[in-house]
Amino acid sequence: MxxxxxxxxxxxxxxxxxxxxxxxxxxxxxxxxxxxxxxxxxxxxxxxxxxxxxxxxxxxxxxxxxxxxxxxxxxxxxxxxxxxxxxxxxxxxxxxxxxxxxxxxxxxxxxxxxxxxxxxxxxxxxxxxxxxxxxxxxxxxxxxxxxxxxxxxxxxxxxxxxxxxxxxxxxxxxxxxxxxxxYPAPRGRLTLPVSPADVAASALGSAPGTDDFAGLRPYRPGDRLAAIHWPALAKSATLLVKRFQGGGEGEVWLRWQDLGLVPEREARLSQLTRWVLDAEQRGLRYGLELPNASLPVARGAAHAAAALRLLALYDEP
Amino acid sequence: MTARLTPTTLLWCLVTLTLALLPHAGRFSIGLLAVFALLVTWRWLGAISRVPLPTRDHLVLWIFKQVLALAAFLVIYIHYRGQIGRDAGLALLTALLGLKVLELESERDVYVLSFLAYFLVVTNFFYSQSVPTALYMLAVVVAITASLVRFNSALETFSHFACLRLAGTMVAQATPLMIAAFLLFPRLPGPLWGLPQDAFSGVTGLSDTMTIGEITRLGASDEIAFRAQFDGIPPRAADLYWRGPVLWDTDGRTWRAGASGHGPATPIIKLGPVYAYTVLLEPHGERWLLGLDAVTNVGDTARAHADLSLVARNPVKKRLRYRLESAPVYAARALSATERAAALTLPYARHPKALALARQWRVANPAPAALVARALDYYREQGFVYTLLPPALPRDSVDQFLFETHAGFCEHYAASFVVLMRAAGVPARVVTGYQGGEFNDVSDYLVIRQRDAHAWAEVYLPERGWVRVDPTAVVAPSRLSLGIDSLRTARTPLAILDRNSTAVAAWRQMTALWDAANFQWAQWVLGYSAQRQFALFTSLGFDAIDIASLMFALTGALAILVGALALVMFRAREVRDPLVLAYARFCGKLARVGLTRAPHEGPVAYAERVAATRADLSVEVTRISQLYTALRYAELPLNRALLERLIRKFKTTRRSGG
Incomplete structure (x- = not known):
């Protein structure tokens, strides 16, 4: 910040x-x-x-x-x-x-x-x-x-x-x-909405780390057994691996409408704020989509500031 | 906004308080002074070292402080016997201040103590209103004000000198306001409530009783008794007999005024020129006034008695101005039966030798005029001497003086002469007052000092009425023509110098100047009363002076003065520093090539930014900025002209390599 x-x-x-x-x-x-x-x-x-x-x-x-x-x-x-x-x-x-x-x-x-x-x-x-x-x-x-x-x-x-x-x-x-x-206070317990498509898109350039949980990706030979996401295997019979990151190149869209579970407006903004900060910290490329405005996918301090500003001034007269 | 009490601020408070208290040092017991000094020192040590202060954290010391406070009040109560007068009030205030100093800690304490220091300045004026006191107290007021400035300058960025300078400036600026308020504030005649009992203790002066030996003390006093300003040329020195209380009654040792001469005044006959003059009398706490012998017109302040002495309506407790007219050559023929009886009364069985001598003279020649001449011859022939240090007269003072010691001063001569006259059957009385006076060339008035106090006799001659006889003049004629100084030269430091030498003349001139200043001070400042205010505005052409119009004038005058001061203060500051103007030109040149200085940018940050964008200009820009910063903010003694030249030559068109 x-x-x-x-x-x-x-x-x-x-x-x-x-x-x-x-x-x-x-x-x-x-x-x-x-x-x-x-x-x-x-x-x-x-x-x-x-x-x-x-x-x-x-x-x-x-x-x-x-x-x-x-x-x-x-x-x-x-x-x-x-x-x-x-x-x-x-x-x-x-x-x-x-x-x-x-x-x-x-x-x-x-x-x-x-x-x-x-x-x-x-x-x-x-x-x-x-x-x-x-x-x-x-x-x-x-x-x-x-x-x-x-x-x-x-x-x-x-x-x-x-x-x-x-x-x-x-x-x-x-x-x-x-x-x-x-800016809204960064709050909310939801993890970054990293979709498989995003992951695929980002898989090439990502530098795997071990610090932060950063999403799931398909199993590749050589992955550690401990990294395999067993609940996902049970659900979909696909072998997914938990991805950890110390500065990756993933791409993520932070969308207002993805937060249907959070009914309250301010809570949603807080969650989005949390995500912006998380995404920026992990080095992900991210876009922001609000009902009245959106920000294309990008990264960096200026991008974060623009995103946070959009969130801060959302619905402000 | 709460400022912290630093040791220097504390020191300012303690020093100014002590300065304000200093002139009181001789006015109360040394013990109280010692306690005050102890408390101030204790507080100071508490600030600069580990000496504990009596706060509640140090219970023993705290209890000690309470006991000290109680003891101080008790001692003061006992010492002044429960009388709350001027002295006791001052002692109490001092004790309170000392205790308050110990608690000096918060912002509030600093203000309260500073204001009490201002108040302490006022208390000095109830003891002395002299010019030196006023000047000293003016300095103290500046110091107290500087202490407040120091406290209020954040982070104490003001140097001690800067504080004093600002305080001095402010006091100087306040002076015209003070003068306007002093002249215009409506004065009320008379006090609002009673004066304390001790308001005039310790005032020396002539008194309406005379015990042989008492005027010796006056003979040595240089204090001013009164001043007289004549409308025209003053009378000659030998005629300057200033009449005070007339003494009729004696018990053989002490002479008193009695009531014999207090009948209604009868007019006197003027036999020479009449002089009109103004007297400025120093307060002596009694009712009698002084006038040149003999007063023909008493004006509206004084009242005359039958014996030609003057009294005021009330005791003279402040400096009094009054106008009189006198005729030094006169005849006073009235003598009532009561007066005749009183003027012949002698105490029972006193002065046997003197009485015998007088009866002997009367037998030889009973004519009153002849008896007067005979008595004066006696003083002349018997080798009487005039001295300010006469031998003690423990037994019958008149007989001892006349037949044994033959040495004394005016009181001895006057008293013994009156006794001789009464014994010979000539009505006689003692007159006290002053003789002579020193003429002040600077302001054309006479100064009469306590050492000019004199006593003489008056006898009633059937053909001429009351006639002044001054037996002192027979033994010491110079006492009258040159004043008492001529008899005191042996005791003054200037005695070794020739009386007419330049040093003495210069000294006299200086004292004359000094006294003239004091006289004007007394007339215009200390003596400025309701009466004088009225006279001033009447002389300026205003006729209806009342409180409302004075208040109106005062408000107007203050508004005009404050407005004028504001004009001066704010206009003077509009002139801009040439340095700032030069720098503005420099910024303007850069702005024309798109390097505008942002409002929040300081000179250094601006220079860095310019240097980063225009490497070709960096050397020059950095130099100019550094010079400007040094000149403007550090106020270093650098060359201003150099900066102005650099800025004038500065061009933004150069390109590196171009």
Missing amino acids: QAAASSADSSLPTSIALGLRRVYIVPTRYGYLLGGLLLIILLGAINYDNALAYLLCFLLGGLSLVAMLHTYRNLAGLKLASAAATPVFVGDQAPFRLHLESAVGRPRSNVSVLWVATPPRGVVRATATTLNLSTTDAQATLRIPTARRGRLPLKRVRVESVFPLGILRAWAYFETSASAVV
Whole structure:
């Protein structure tokens, strides 16, 4: 699955400089604490008519206002240069790689990048990573949990910062069209549907191994007795030999309609996913046939990625 | 977002807290200070070595901490006798801070302690509001802010200096906001609640009682008593008698104001020019005020007594400004029967020798004026000397002074003279106050220090009314013309220098400058009150100043200042680095031959890709990229011009072998 190449459209760079009006800013709880303290100092200053207490109160108040500009500046002009994710299987975390740039070439400190899921119940801070854009650009990877196959849109990335004083939090959102393709979870106990025809076609080039059970083929003189498939002999009176493989050249069609025994759609997709992975691992050439699409017989990482992608996006709007 | 507390962040917290507490060092017991130092050191050792901290994991130490806390509170309670005043509050705060330092661990603790450090800065202002205190505390505020910056810069990538620089910049940017708020925030007259009982402990100054020997201490004090700014030319030095409490009653040793002179004031007769001036009086905790003898117009702050002394409505607990008019040459003829009786009363069976001497004079010549002259002659003829360190007078102080020691200062002369006059049948009273003052050339005002405190006598002559007689002037005329300095030269470090030398002149000039700064500070910063705020805005042409309009103006001013700052901050950053522009040109050249730099591609990755596709360009591209990376990211001191030249000459048309 590491070999699966990122699909073309999920790596489309999206670049949106944060506009000036898009940065929100509110005090943190420490900001409110400082506000309370300033109120106490002010009351003391009034009561004791202490000029320096007044001055300090106003200096710290002014500092809070100045901090607002500094906190804002730490985010303003930040650019999300690109966002892309490699595909993952359901249950894994989709690693969205974000590339942030400081649009005006100004270093930033302590910028958090987070992804906020918005389920019906409030806000869930899913994941966060802290950046220092001391070199004006930086990479961050958000690992977002996946629950279902298909396309997982990133939608919004939140950047926030409390720098420099921690009394104010500024945040802003990048709207992004980036999405990750989430493959169905590879599941199912059915073995690869290797038909005799397939076997015959592949018999010539296959390099027999002993590791994995890879199907049956007709007996040839010299085969070990232990390899003979006795149940098949009992059924059809043909002498078949169990074929093992450490990297063969077989060919197999993975068909949706072959899975009549698996009634549920997602389970079928999971089974097909399992098969694609198995076939790829054994080095078989395989084709995929779904009700609405099919993939010709081929092999290799790109082929596997295309197959898995078809499975992931099956019936997706 | 939770930042980890690293040893350096901890050190920042501990150092700033200690800096804020440092000026308090002399203000409470050394024991409390030692405990605080111990706790801070303990926390620091806990961070850098294996010294265990009193967490719940170390039960013994934890219990020790609880016991320590309890003991600290108990000791403070006992020491201050349960009074929660300024000093006790500070001691409690210090103990709490020390204990809190031990627990310093989480993000919350860092903020709470930093904010408490800010609060600690304020507590200093209840002891001192001087210019040095303000400057020191400004530095402390920058340090505390830098500590917060340090804590909030992720991974502590900010150097110590960078933290201080950013904090300093922010404080500087906040200063205009502070000034605007200071001027515009509506000031309320009077306190919101009571002041603590000990708010004015330890304030020295003249008092309304006089026991021989007490003014010696004042004679040595350089503290400022008050300042006076005359509208025009000030009177000459010999006329600068600043009238304070008038003392009528004596028990033979201590003189008190009593109530005899507190009747309603009667107008005096001006016999010379009238001077208008403003007094800026340092707080002394009493009600009496000072004015140039004799005040003809008391203004609206002061009230005059029959004996020409001035009082305020309330004790002077903060610096007070008031305006007066005075006529140094005047006649005060009023003398009620009560006053006459009080001005002739002597304690029973005291000063027998003095009384005998005075009666002897009266027999010789009963005319009051002649008696005054006779007494002054006595001081002159008997070899009296003026000294700030008189011998002790354990028995009858007046008799001992007049007939044995013959040495003393203004109090001795004034008190003994009044006793002689009363004994001779001339109504007399003691007047305390200040004499002279130092003229500050920088800001045109007079500084009157505690060492200028003086006491003199007044006698009532039937034909002239109350007449000032200063017997001290007879023995030490220079005390009046040159000020008390002339008598103290032997004890000052500058005594070895000639009084008129350049060094002394320069020194005087410096002290004058320094005091002028203090005066402006006291006038404009410390003395900025509801009254002054009102006066300021009236002088600017606003007539209806109320809280709502001030708040409105304040909001507007803050909005304008923040807006202006934002403009400066964000405009300045729009100028792009020429380096980035040059590199953009380089990328543009490559883009024209189809090698566009992807948005996510860093310079190095881009160069590798270009080199892989166009082997002919690889040498140049690699060189430019390396130089650019080094200049831009490592900020190495390399030749920027070289890079720009390379980029200018860079061509994509060359083919290998072509």
